Amino acid sequence: MHGVKRTHLSAQLREQKRQQDSNKIATYRRLNEQILALREAHDYSLESLAKNSQLLALNPEYYSAWNYRREILLALMAALADVDFVDLFNRELHFTLLHLKRFPKCYWIWNHRVWVLQHFPDIPSMEITPALIAKVWQTELAIVAKLLEQDSRNFHGWHYRRFVTGQMAALATDHETGAARVQLANIEFEYTTQKINANLSNYSAWHQRSKLVPQLLLSPPPGSLFERPSEFLTTEIAYLTNAMYTDAADSSHWLYLHWLLCELLPTMPEAEQMATLVKVQGVVEELNELEVEDDGVDNKWCLVCMGWIKKEMYRIGGDKGKLVEEMLVLVAKLVEIDPMRKGRWEDLVGSIGVEHEIQHR
Amino acid sequence: MSFAREKHIAYIDALNKKQDDYEYWLSEHLRMNGLYWGLTALCLMKSPDTLPRDDVIAFILSCRDPNGGFGAFPRHDGHLLSTLSAVQMLATLDALDVLAPSEVDSIVAFIMSLQLENGAFQGDLFGEVDTRFVYTAINALSILGRLTPTVVDGAVEFISQCANFDGGYGMVPGAESHAAQVFTCVGTLAITNRLDLVDQELLGSWLSERQLPNGGLNGRPEKLPDVCYSWWVLSSLAIIDKLHWIDHAKLYEFILKSQDDKDGGISDRPDNQADVYHTVFGIAGLSLMGYEDLVEVDPVYCMPKSVTDGFKKWPYE
Numbered sequence: 001m002h003g004v005k006r007t008h009l010s011a012q013l014r015e016q017k018r019q020q021d022s023n024k025i026a027t028y029r030r031l032n033e034q035i036l037a038l039r040e041a042h043d044y045s046l047e048s049l050a051k052n053s054q055l056l057a058l059n060p061e062y063y064s065a066w067n068y069r070r071e072i073l074l075a076l077m078a079a080l081a082d083v084d085f086v087d088l089f090n091r092e093l094h095f096t097l098l099h100l101k102r103f104p105k106c107y108w109i110w111n112h113r114v115w116v117l118q119h120f121p122d123i124p125s126m127e128i129t130p131a132l133i134a135k136v137w138q139t140e141l142a143i144v145a146k147l148l149e150q151d152s153r154n155f156h157g158w159h160y161r162r163f164v165t166g167q168m169a170a171l172a173t174d175h176e177t178g179a180a181r182v183q184l185a186n187i188e189f190e191y192t193t194q195k196i197n198a199n200l201s202n203y204s205a206w207h208q209r210s211k212l213v214p215q216l217l218l219s220p221p222p223g224s225l226f227e228r229p230s231e232f233l234t235t236e237i238a239y240l241t242n243a244m245y246t247d248a249a250d251s252s253h254w255l256y257l258h259w260l261l262c263e264l265l266p267t268m269p270e271a272e273q274m275a276t277l278v279k280v281q282g283v284v285e286e287l288n289e290l291e292v293e294d295d296g297v298d299n300k301w302c303l304v305c306m307g308w309i310k311k312e313m314y315r316i317g318g319d320k321g322k323l324v325e326e327m328l329v330l331v332a333k334l335v336e337i338d339p340m341r342k343g344r345w346e347d348l349v350g351s352i353g354v355e356h357e358i359q360h361r
Numbered sequence: 362m363s364f365a366r367e368k369h370i371a372y373i374d375a376l377n378k379k380q381d382d383y384e385y386w387l388s389e390h391l392r393m394n395g396l397y398w399g400l401t402a403l404c405l406m407k408s409p410d411t412l413p414r415d416d417v418i419a420f421i422l423s424c425r426d427p428n429g430g431f432g433a434f435p436r437h438d439g440h441l442l443s444t445l446s447a448v449q450m451l452a453t454l455d456a457l458d459v460l461a462p463s464e465v466d467s468i469v470a471f472i473m474s475l476q477l478e479n480g481a482f483q484g485d486l487f488g489e490v491d492t493r494f495v496y497t498a499i500n501a502l503s504i505l506g507r508l509t510p511t512v513v514d515g516a517v518e519f520i521s522q523c524a525n526f527d528g529g530y531g532m533v534p535g536a537e538s539h540a541a542q543v544f545t546c547v548g549t550l551a552i553t554n555r556l557d558l559v560d561q562e563l564l565g566s567w568l569s570e571r572q573l574p575n576g577g578l579n580g581r582p583e584k585l586p587d588v589c590y591s592w593w594v595l596s597s598l599a600i601i602d603k604l605h606w607i608d609h610a611k612l613y614e615f616i617l618k619s620q621d622d623k624d625g626g627i628s629d630r631p632d633n634q635a636d637v638y639h640t641v642f643g644i645a646g647l648s649l650m651g652y653e654d655l656v657e658v659d660p661v662y663c664m665p666k667s668v669t670d671g672f673k674k675w676p677y678e
């Protein structure tokens with residue numbers, strides 16, 4: 001149970017709840033018993049489907065009831081029952097959407113929606129065309145975009161979005177598949193920019209970006225920045241600098257920056273790597289100075305980031321002795337300003353020392 | 362506030378007697394898991410006999426599905442989640458021998474039948490895929506001593522595809538890191554002896570950042586703290602040997618503040634309604650940090666360490 005306030009009921013209120021509950025329990029148990037009996041009798045009728053809907057409306061977490069629902073749908077299809085299947089499946093989609101609005105985090109509802117969509121092409125009907133299927137996925141994309149507007153961090157929503165775009169890419173005919181994937185990845189990259197612009201701390205969007213960048217660098221859309229990785233890196237660093245200056249305390253863009261540097265730098269000539277690191281270091285140091293002026297204390301993420309940069313410089317071959325000393329100074333400051341993670345910073349002191357010793361042996 | 366041990370024991374003991382509550386009936390689909398949470402919490406609080414052993418075993422056996430697995434309740438469908446809870450409880454009660462060898466074979470066959478070509482597991486035949494189910498399958502097979510190279514290699518391959526830019530893991534390849542999914546992935550890699558695949562520095566850092574100024578832990582950046590994450594984050598840190606990367610005293614305080622000191626039980630955060638799920642994970646977190654006089658918990662299996670010590674370790678000789 002999440003986010004439900006605790007209440008201690010008085011004896012009178014408890015008795016009141018007991019009476020209310022007793023009616024609800026009777027209804028629920030009667031319906032549940034009917035459904036179990038129908039299922040055990042292998043009843044796969046539209047009437048049972050309707051009863052099943054009633055039960056799931058009371059309890060959308062009841063996975064066995066969702067399973068029975070799918071058994072009914074499969075049996076109706078197998079028997080080529082005299083029903084309008086397109087209409088039936090559309091009503092299933094409507095049914096799940098209705099419940100997702102009430103329970104956007106319920107795994108079973110999401111799962112059923114996916115199942116319905118995946119079975120759409122199998123339904124016995126003359127009207128299922130590739131154009132119709134494409135339209136179905138377009139609709140799904142619009143629905144999930146709306147959901148992510150209401151809750152931009154709902155991970156079911158992001159998961160579903162990736163699933164839908166995956167299905168859209170798979171729809172392309174064989175010789176188009178590559179191009180379709182690249183195009184979709186590019187659209188999704190733009191989508192993360194849009195989400196981040198709306199809220200810099202949208203960690204889900206930064207995450208998604210980290211998944212798309214390697215794909216796009218591997219197969220760049222013609223004419224895009226991804227064709228020129230070092231230019232892309234420069235642009236991305238400028239974008240991140242803006243994020244850092246707007247909210248230095250948020251971890252999202254810092255972690256993305258760390259990842260981006262580790263991912264892209266090793267593909268570049270060493271001189272260019274060093275120049276990039278020096279540039280980023282300058283930006284971060286300046287930001288930290290501003291933070292110290294404002295708050296009187298170092299910004300944790302600036303210090304952490306300077307540590308990352310120095311570690312990379314050490315790898316490429318800066319003045320190793322000096323870098324180690326500077327890293328140890330940073331860590332000592334971190335122990336002070338971030339005492340909850342003292343154990344982590346102390347371990348870091350140890351590992352910097354050990355690594356340096358191994359290098360020098 | 363002090364740890365309300367006796368109240369928590371009484372709270373769990375009373376859970377099965379709440380037939381007057383509508384919620385009792387609405388949660389049938391979670392009963393097997395709920396019983397595992399209750400039993401485990403009681404064992405950790407050194408009160409394993411609070412629930413009559415024979416009753417628990419009888420309930421577990423009554424949930425057997427002809428498909429080979431266990432459902433959450435009699436006449437409910439066999440599912441990996443409830444199958445793991447059933448197997449865990451039988452192991453905790455030292456009662457695995459109530460299953461005939463042919464019955465164990467059919468449980469193993471049920472679990473293995475749910476592994477897909479890419480190494481992932483679906484929760485049942487209706488296709489939901491999630492790293493939770495990989496952990497569930499590998500955990501149950503490990504308790505039964507029935508892992509195989511094929512099952513293990515596939516699972517490890519799938520899990521490694523779920524790693525992310527921040528060192529964490531998500532529910533499927535591409536999905537955002539989430540502390541509960543991290544636990545299932547790292548737990549799977551621990552059981553299969555492949556922790557070498559984890560970027561332990563990076564993951565440990567991300568996990569340690571889950572602790573908020575009030576001492577509680579969240580499951581993802583920018584989310585509220587929650588007692589169940591004291592388990593998902595803490596156990597993951599323990600598995601990669603970085604339990605000391607967060608502040609134990611502050612987390613201890615947060616968990617104790619989330620107790621219902623009147624009626625027993627622990628909730629997701631202070632002043633919320635207690636439930637058995639947050640009760641067991643709160644207590645397991647306390648055990649992992651060595652607070653209160655609790656039985657030592659195994660961070661990989663979330664069962665008493667004395668029980669898991671007896672499991673056959675992978676790779677089998």
Ligand SMILES: [Zn+2]
Pocket residue numbers: 002587588589590629639
């Ligand atoms: Zn929780």
